[in-house]
Amino acid sequence: MPVLWGSLCLGTPQSSFSNDALPSGTPTAIIDAQTRTSVIEAAAKALEDKYIFPDLGKQMADRIRENNHAKAYDGLATGQDLSKRLTEDLYAIAHDRHVGVHYPDGEVHHEGSPTAEELEQFREKAAWHNFAFPEAKRLAGNVGYLKVDALLPPSIAGDTANAAMVFLANTDALIIDERDGHGGDPEMVDLLCTYLFPIGDRVHLNDFEKREEPKHEEFYTFGWVPGKRFAGKEVYVLTSHTTFSGSEELGYDLKVLKRATIVGEVTGGGANPGDAFSLPESFSIFVPTGRAVNPITKTNWEGVGVQPDVSVTADKALDMAHYLALKKLQTSHSSSDAKAKEVSEKLQELEKEFAGK
Numbered sequence: 001m002p003v004l005w006g007s008l009c010l011g012t013p014q015s016s017f018s019n020d021a022l023p024s025g026t027p028t029a030i031i032d033a034q035t036r037t038s039v040i041e042a043a044a045k046a047l048e049d050k051y052i053f054p055d056l057g058k059q060m061a062d063r064i065r066e067n068n069h070a071k072a073y074d075g076l077a078t079g080q081d082l083s084k085r086l087t088e089d090l091y092a093i094a095h096d097r098h099v100g101v102h103y104p105d106g107e108v109h110h111e112g113s114p115t116a117e118e119l120e121q122f123r124e125k126a127a128w129h130n131f132a133f134p135e136a137k138r139l140a141g142n143v144g145y146l147k148v149d150a151l152l153p154p155s156i157a158g159d160t161a162n163a164a165m166v167f168l169a170n171t172d173a174l175i176i177d178e179r180d181g182h183g184g185d186p187e188m189v190d191l192l193c194t195y196l197f198p199i200g201d202r203v204h205l206n207d208f209e210k211r212e213e214p215k216h217e218e219f220y221t222f223g224w225v226p227g228k229r230f231a232g233k234e235v236y237v238l239t240s241h242t243t244f245s246g247s248e249e250l251g252y253d254l255k256v257l258k259r260a261t262i263v264g265e266v267t268g269g270g271a272n273p274g275d276a277f278s279l280p281e282s283f284s285i286f287v288p289t290g291r292a293v294n295p296i297t298k299t300n301w302e303g304v305g306v307q308p309d310v311s312v313t314a315d316k317a318l319d320m321a322h323y324l325a326l327k328k329l330q331t332s333h334s335s336s337d338a339k340a341k342e343v344s345e346k347l348q349e350l351e352k353e354f355a356g357k
Helices: 033-050 054-069 079-094 116-128 154-167 186-194 246-256 314-330 338-354
Strands: 100-102 135-139 143-147 173-177 204-210 213-220 234-239 261-264 274-278 284-288 290-293
Touching: 033 054, 033 079, 033 274, 033 284, 054 079, 079 100, 116 154, 143 314, 154 186, 173 314, 186 204, 186 213, 186 246, 204 246, 234 246, 234 314, 246 261, 261 314, 314 338
Parallel strands: 143 173, 173 234, 234 261
Antiparallel strands: 100 284, 135 143, 204 213, 204 290, 274 284
């Protein structure tokens, strides 16, 4: 499965600068000078051939070759140490958080389509995590809450995404929690966004520019989804400084379209999708082969992150969004009805913390 936005693994993103969290039982590999050179040369070649910006790709390749020639890596005896140092050196040139060398990365180590067995293993792992939708519930005051930890392809997670949105369809506002979101597939962004616009609207969400391909790949909301739409209802997206890659795109698209209020922290700042490429001796490298181009802003969130509309620490973001939603809903109910009572009671709980913000 091509990795479009960072890692689709249900753990830390591939863009992490640390390889400390290794799979259980993974040995610490001792590497020699010949292995180091073969890994570095293959990584340099991948950067030169694949990186979205050719000049930067060459600069990164030149840097690690020069460092190797100068024996800067001679003291790195393990695969983990070498991958970490190479990633740091590449980031120092490109400042691209998607670029990284990994040993091992826990993902498929070959290019091209996954085998049927690999796909089944991925589905089983995703199912254990409920396809990255760990929680959907109704909060006090009839506010919907959906936690989205990764954006898996609709072909894998679409049924779960649709079921969650159908479950939440009768709420009066929606909070999408991406504070632990580490990336995924742009088509899941399209699916979720489709629920937030009126039937019949074909909304242009995002484009991808690829190296040496002049025509952008365009992404729009779907023509149909099985559940009710949330058109006209307030939407809030929660973010943290670790929200990354495709998870950032969901917030960025909705913010630019003025369809959601972003609540929380500035996100990680990774907007260059790509893929993992095999290197010698079980190493791999993630190389961004494209970049997001928003059809409205003509740019993206690379290096700057998605800026929240309401800045609060990540641990306060849910309460803040709930508070903002209830403040909006308070004006839509008669002061004597049961809905107003539930809204008012919960608002009073949150009032002390957020009044005046």
